[in-house]
């Protein structure tokens with residue numbers, strides 16, 4: 027293992043081995059009690075979208091398991107024309123929230139490009155991220171709040187977002203997901219969930235098969251650590267910057283090694299060709315956002331087993347939940363044949379490896395035929411698809427055309 031691998035390992039060890047109850051909440055303001063109101067009032071619309079001249083509304087949507095999730099809606103572009111618009115739902119990936127789409131200038135950001143092209147844009151914020159930490163009865167400082175993985179994101183969060191948009195607009199949605207936001211619709215759609223309210227889907231830096239992940243952090247996590255130990259230690263919230271001790275330790279090793287701590291997730295996920303460092307530095311608070319440790323264990327399960335299946339717990343857990351010893355498998359070939367899909371992936375992505383994505387494409391192509399389009403950008407890493415300064419020219423114009431070609 028090289029130096030970076032070793033550091034990643036210690037980083038992970040430190041994070042998972044040190045319980046840090048409450049610190050994550052206090053550094054960003056506790057969700058329960060007094061800080062809740064300001065967090066709701068000063069959301070992404072006000073801090074980021076309205077300033078750029080776009081209309082924007084905040085919504086809260088409750089999942090069937092009680093999580094209260096924040097959405098933003100940009101109902102039209104800077105030039106309003108009063109037409110009824112086709113809704114598009116944007117779903118970010120892990121360690122991020124909806125703000126991730128707004129890193130760059132309006133002319134470079136996917137939500138604003140879509141709004142200016144006549145779409146009604148909805149931004150999802152996954153459970154556990156800063157504006158989606160409330161629950162009908164659970165406190166985010168408890169283990170129970172964090173007892174979920176991407177199974178629940180597919181079964182509960184995505185249906186809640188889509189159903190809400192449908193109830194507000196009476197229209198089916200186009201979907202755009204990045205990274206983990208591609209695995210969840212594949213899991214939902216393959217079980218027949220929400221797909222009747224989805225017009226088409228764009229999957230950027232898709233995550234499904236993960237047998238060739240090159241990311242040192244992910245491989246170390248998957249093979250040696252997360253699967254075995256983290257669950258036992260019982261850390262519920264995985265908050266990469268919640269603990270001041272972890273933070274200062276990280277900063278000291280970053281200084282001595284040149285690893286970019288301000289964007290640790292990016293620096294461990296492959297080389298991104300076309301990010302704007304000064305734009306990212308404008309939002310140092312945005313990432314990484316929390317996720318559940320169980321979600322990481324479940325992701326590492328895909329890497330270790332090379333199978334896309336529901337969370338594999340202990341025997342009794344599986345029997346109780348699935349009525350079987352083994353968790354059921356998600357079969358992506360169950361997607362409806364008439365669902366138009368667009369996959370965008372990059373040649374420098376250390377997570378969505380080219381061969382893994384090609385394997386996914388081969389399965390979907392066999393199944394969907396002409397309803398599947400794919401776009402390969404040789405120089406792109408995992409995050410270029412949401413943040414590259416040239417993503418409009420290389421990717422988003424094609425996304426807009428893809429949506430406009432659907433009825």
Ligand SMILES: *[C@@H]1O[C@H](CO)[C@@H](O)[C@H](O)[C@H]1NC(C)=O
Nearest residue numbers: 130131302303304305308415
């Ligand atoms: C990079 O970001 C800065 C700050 O937001 C902005 O002023 C600049 O125009 C951006 N550069 C490019 C090439 O988009």
